[in-house]
Amino acid sequence: xxxxxKTARRLAAIAFSVATALSASTVRAGLMDESLFGPSxxxxxxxxxxxxxxxxxxxxxxxxxxxxxxxxxxxxxxPVVLDPAQLAKALSSIEGKPFKxxxxxxxxxxxxxxxxxxxxxxxKASPDQELVFVSTGQHAWTGLVAPVLGNAGRIFYADGKLxxxxxxxxxxxxxxxxxxxxxxxxxxxxxxxxFGSRTAPSKDxxxxxxxxxxxxxxxxxxxxxxxxxxxxxxxxxPSATSKPAAPSASDPGTDAFYSKQEGRLKALQRLRDQGLxxxxxxxxxxAQIIKDL
Numbered sequence: 001x002x003x004x005x006k007t008a009r010r011l012a013a014i015a016f017s018v019a020t021a022l023s024a025s026t027v028r029a030g031l032m033d034e035s036l037f038g039p040s041x042x043x044x045x046x047x048x049x050x051x052x053x054x055x056x057x058x059x060x061x062x063x064x065x066x067x068x069x070x071x072x073x074x075x076x077x078x079p080v081v082l083d084p085a086q087l088a089k090a091l092s093s094i095e096g097k098p099f100k101x102x103x104x105x106x107x108x109x110x111x112x113x114x115x116x117x118x119x120x121x122x123x124k125a126s127p128d129q130e131l132v133f134v135s136t137g138q139h140a141w142t143g144l145v146a147p148v149l150g151n152a153g154r155i156f157y158a159d160g161k162l163x164x165x166x167x168x169x170x171x172x173x174x175x176x177x178x179x180x181x182x183x184x185x186x187x188x189x190x191x192x193x194x195f196g197s198r199t200a201p202s203k204d205x206x207x208x209x210x211x212x213x214x215x216x217x218x219x220x221x222x223x224x225x226x227x228x229x230x231x232x233x234x235x236x237x238p239s240a241t242s243k244p245a246a247p248s249a250s251d252p253g254t255d256a257f258y259s260k261q262e263g264r265l266k267a268l269q270r271l272r273d274q275g276l277x278x279x280x281x282x283x284x285x286x287a288q289i290i291k292d293l
Contacts, residue, residue, distance in 0.1 A: 045117050046275040052124045056117055061150060061173055064117050064133045066125055069156070070198045075127035076156045081285055082122060082228045083267045088115035090162060090225045093210040098139075098149075098170035102208050105151060105169065107137035119267075120276040122157055123285075130156035132195045136173050148173045153196050153221075161216070161224040167196030169205045169221075196221055228264070264289050 039047065048056040055065040069076060091114065094105040106114070114135055121131050136150035150173040153166040173191060196202045205221040214226040265286065272282040 041113055041116065042274060045120050048117075049120055049124065049276045052121065056121075058113060059136075061134050061136050062113070064114065064121060064131055066121060066129050067132050069128050069130050070154065073198045074158070076125070076130060076158045077160070078125035078127050078129060078157060079123050079281075079285070080125075080157045080228070081264055081268050081271065082119050082157070082162070083263055084116050084119045084270070086227050087119055087162065088112070090210070090213060090227050091115055093212050094164070094223060094225075095208045095211060096166075096169050097206040097208055103139060103170070104211075105166075105207070106135065107139060110135045110137045110151075118155060120271065122155075123271055123277050123281070125156075130154055134193060139170050152193050154198075159224075160226065162227045163218075163222065163224045165196040165198065165202075165222045166205045166207060167194030167202045167221070169207070198222075228260075261289055261292065 044058070045056065048054065052066055055063050057063045088111050091106050091111045092104065092108065095102050096105045097103070114133065118131065118133075125131070132152075132154055134150060134152045136148050138147070139149045149170040150168060151166060151170065152168040153164055155165075156163050171191075194202060196205070201219045202221040207217060207221060207223050209215060209217055209223070210225060216224045218224055268277075268282060268285055268289070271277045272279065277285075
């Protein structure tokens with residue numbers, strides 16, 4: 001009969017090994033917005049903001065990067081300051097049909113991870129840049145044995161709307177990829193990242209719309225959502241909230257106009273306080289907002 005202390009030590013070692021393996025796989029898959037052994041999401045974004053030409057990464061797959069605007073398209077309305085809460089609400093509201101059933105495109109963990117990063121990146125972007133992203137999560141069901149499914153696409157702000165073009169929707173991703181520095185070779189050769197294009201629709205991608213808010217379905221893989229200073233979609237029914245959605249200098253006396261400007265200034269202040277934009281960028285954008293008053 002084994003000594004009780006030896007048995008206890010052996011069980012503790014087994015439990016620790018299992019927990020370590022499971023947590024490592026979860027982090028690699030991008031299923032945790034903050035690693036137990038790494039920086040917090042805010043710290044990660046703040047560090048990236050010091051060198052925004054680099055790719056912002058979470059684990060092996062999840063990433064966000066500023067790239068040149070898709071060829072043949074007009075300039076974007078960048079840089080732009082969006083409210084993180086509004087952007088998170090917009091991402092949470094997007095629905096797609098990856099298989100037979102309509103499902104939210106992003107899990108809440110993905111929204112929590114990506115929303116502040118997208119706000120920071122769009123505040124840094126130029127009119128000739130846009131974002132490409134890869135985001136993985138558990139969508140079919142949750143748990144340690146749930147499959148890892150991912151989205152990939154482009155994000156930009158233009159004509160008063162947040163535009164998302166999807167090249168992949170709830171595609172199957174392995175937990176890890178191989179030698180990332182040697183060319184990002186996946187452990188499964190059939191995983192090839194597609195960010196979509198403005199010039200041609202993506203195959204096997206069907207976006208349905210949004211659960212709430214105003215949006216325009218440009219194509220089956222492309223949705224444009226009214227957010228911040230964006231104008232409402234042309235198909236939206238007239239309402240008291242939709243009419244002033246695009247404040248301008250032509251109606252500066254309305255309460256809605258000043259509420260919008262107040263929200264923009266608060267969002268700008270938050271970005272500076274978190275170290276996501278420099279003091280120079282803060283002052284330049286603040287002057288532009290005040291000029292609109």
